[in-house]
Amino acid sequence: AQFSRRRVSGASFAEGEITSARLGFAELEEQARSKALLQEIATSTQLLTQEADLLQQEVTNELNELKVATGFAETMVSAISAQTLLEQSIQAEQIAGAGAALGEFINLGFEPREESSFFGGF
Secondary structure, eight states: OHHHHHHHHHHHHHHHHHHHHHHHHHHHHHHHHHHHHHHHHHHHHHHHHHHHHHHHHHHHHHHHHHHHHHHHHHHHHHHHHHHHHHHHHHHHHHHHHHHHHHHHHHHHHTOOOOHHHHTTTO
């Protein structure tokens, strides 16, 4: 009977050791999975951060290109405006000069004469 009890006790002890080993293995497996998940999250976070940095740099580059294009466009508009004002000024001077010349021409052709010289002094 004692031998039977020892066998039962021994079997229980062995089962306890096996269960303990299984629990220890399960715990190690869970720790390894948790560590792998944390590493995956860290790697994903790093990749997302790098991608966000690249996108931000692309947007910054595009904005800088737009600033350059806007500056060029503003320069062109200023140059065109200056050219237009110059052309308007030249046209105004030409019109004024033509008007003065026409006025002189009209005055030359129709200068008033004295009646006495036209009618022989009468």
